[in-house]
Amino acid sequence: MSQPSARKTRLCFVIDKLAMRSGGAERVLIETANALYDRGYAVEIVTHEVRGKPPFYPMTKGIIRSNIRPRNQHRPRLWRVLGRLRTMLHRNRTFLPGLAHLQWVSQHASFRHRLAKHIDSVRPDVVIAFLPPAVTALGYAKITHKPRLFASLHNVPEQDFDNPERWDPNPVDRKLRRNVLSRFDGIGTLLPEFVEWFDPALRDKILVMPNAAQQIDAASVETTKRESVVVSVGRLATVKQHEILINAWSLLYRDFPDWRCDIYGVGPLKDQLRAQIDALNLNKVVHLRGATKDIESVYLKASILAHPAEFEGFGLVITEALSHGVPAIGFENCSGFNYIVEHDVSGIHVPSQGDRSKNFAVALARLMNLPQEQRRLATAGRERVNDFAPDKITDVWEQAIHGTYGRENHDKQAN
């Protein structure tokens, strides 16, 4: 499938914002762009953002980054003042008919317009929009040149399209976001279970494309000295439900005096979680470690990954932990987690009914008590991660780029 290094096929990835963003989707975008560049594609990443800073994740030299938004410092003062007034308008959360549309135009039309102009002047063969803001802008961009358009989605569809709290809460945006999908030649979603959410007319365009998982060499996993540590990695946000883990720890820490719980990540709930730890008097055993650039060492020392999230688009953290030989514990109804981890094979599914903190504590205690069980699950987990090997996932991306899947492919072959 991979082409020789002639860079004949030009790919254009589009994402609203990338500067210094350390999120999962941004990481997937850059890793995918790097992998496709290495396979001989010409790759450009287009953003539309105020900040002129570089991306958080390392990008292969050779990939062109284009921020198509004019810089504020180059604009006249009056324009900047108007810009600030518009930003205030964009914060409005009372959406009146007509005015809501006006607000949407003020907030998003320039991205759509500039993107169309850029694509017409660069003429890529395939344009791939990452995350809903870019998907909406690309779908409605009036492009004269006709590249293949692909929408790459990185969350549970209900969250991306139905949750009024996610992305732009303006109902106009939500409506356009849903309707725009029919304009794409292909749609990528993370898990097979997400396909059912989409309109039946779109399903032939959908390609399930999980995230790639980093492969760690067996020697470093087998020779590492594990500590009695349960780690949890993820943004300190409501959806990750770290409070359940902290409550669970309060139920079991007396029985496991040698164990500690390290929570890595930053986010809006930091103070609230800190207060909860203080209130439960867990300061010596539960630690908020913040962000780290050396997560690999963390996984190599940890014995168990606790992942109490409500849902996951995919769950990069889970595949990362498994590839480092760390068995994972999470709720049975957490999408992403239950797709990657098989119960009692590569991790533990915690019942989601009843007292969730107590259930989590029971599952944790069982595994903390059984080092042999930890090793058995870890071995199976590493095998599972092979299904998400970067080469395999890049092959899937090449299917997305060339449209060699679903009905589109069958029609091509028939012709």
Added chain:
Amino acid sequence: MTTLDVLIPHYNDSSALALSLESIENQTWAGSKRVIVVDDGSERDELQKTEQVILQSSLNIELIKSPENLGRPKTRNKLLDAADAPFLAWLDAGDIWYKDKIQSQFNCLYDLVHKGDDVDTHWITCNYDWKWEGKRRRKVDQIARGDQLKELFIGDKLRAYLWTLLGTRKSFERAARFDERLLRLQDLDYFISFVRAGGRLVTPSNRNSLCCYFKSDIGRNAAEIRGCYNTIFNKHNAALLEFGPTFTQRAKSKADFVASRFAKNNSEHGLAMAYKFHAFKSDPRYALFRLKQSLNQG
């Protein structure tokens, strides 16, 4: 396998090709090289003469014939596809290299390796002579210091000419392909793409002119040139946004002056004036600077 592929597009000018081949034969660099000539659909007589020139040359030459005239950018892409040596250099039929060019540029590459630089992110350019028909040769310095992207857009200190270059094949892949919409100025687009993709131009320690460009504007359409500039400005608008509107206006004004020169040299004086007027509208300060410069030079 040869070490160096020299890539030459050719169309209907066998005597010019002979001149270029002779300059390759005279190189002091003694490594193994192959010349790839893509003939872009020359007329039958010229093609026969071209074959004769190639037969008479002592160089290892591969001739690839296009059945029809595809234009320069497509021909250059064909050359890229045909090349497989680890190092590439370019030459246009009719232009020449001086005998030390390739040796000096390889020395510069060795310096980069010695310093631990990644040679796949560098192109070696060089100073060159610029020769208008009926006039003396004039030395032009390539200045690789400073912001190369800015310098390429303006084209005063660093100019985008492929035949000045030597680099690894991988470094040329960094700039992807020649834009087939650009019948003119595809070099400029290619250079800008290279620098935007993290590439860097360097010059050898030998500051003499290492090649000669025989320049003629005759028969070249000024409107086509200006149109190609527009395509490049639009395509690389994201890069121009970094520099701001003042710089963009300067670059556009410079493009108008170049188009004006082409129009004037083809006796389209009205069009030449129109471009100058447009240049004045884009960037009056720069236009007045050019006027002063022109008056000073008489």
